[in-house]
Amino acid sequence: MTLRLLVLLVLAGPVAAQPWGQAQNSVEQWLQGHEVQTQGLSLAVPTWVEDGAFVAIDLTLRDAQPPVSLSLLRSGEDDPRIATLHVQAWEAPLRLSTRVRLPRSQQLIVLARDGRGRVWLAAQAVEVLSSSCLSPSSAQPGSNLGPLQAWLEPHGRGLELRSLLRHPMETGRRSSVDGQLLPRHLPTHFEVSGTHGNLLRIEPFEGLAANPYWRMLLPAGQTPLLLCWVDADGRAFSRQLP
DSSP states (O other): OOHHHHHHHHOOGGGTTSOOGGGHHHHHHHHTTOOEESSSEEEEOOSEEEETTSEEEEEEEOSOOSSEEEEEEESSSSSOEEEEEEEOOOSSSEEEEEEEOOSSSEEEEEEEEOTTOOEEEEEEEEEEEEOOTTSOBOSOTTTTOOOEEEEEEEETTEEEEEEEEOOOOBOSOOBBTTSOBOOOBOOOEEEEEETTEEEEEEEEOTTBOSSOEEEEEEETTOOSEEEEEEOTTSOEEEEEEO
């Protein structure tokens, strides 16, 4: 039995009816040799959006053992990668929210692997009516690059962390109003550290929406927190939360 056929038998509903498109190789490499868990990972995303430049997604992973690795993919682009994440600690269940960019209608795919080697897969088709992520930009390069904003609030027994970096996330595929191709400009990584070490590390790719936003529920007793985005040119944007 081929890996693709095994995945289609394991997964139920609309996910099973769709191929993975440009993300096929990434999905197969992630699942190679592992049985896909049928419960535990869920993905909440609109089934249709007016503008694919900012598509909000929420994912939940239950009963996972740390550390957890996650891969966010999209099926319709030459580079299917949105972001890869490594999470060391969280307030159970693991819940993450962010925004992605979709130039066209396609599938969003989330893959997860925990410390016991178990793997999960969730996917959702999203219909995009239009998308401004490839529209010409009138801004000067670097003009929409700003400081890191962050908020930390009590949430149940843990803490809700929200962060926002003002950043264009230029993919190298968009032009300015005068027709010149804008250079590729992406951050290299985002880290959140607490009193007991690293909690979260994210590597963003061009599928992540401009002005990257992340929300996560953390366990209590991790403060103070240090957040740090590192840009491609070596600049670091950091913020400490008490």
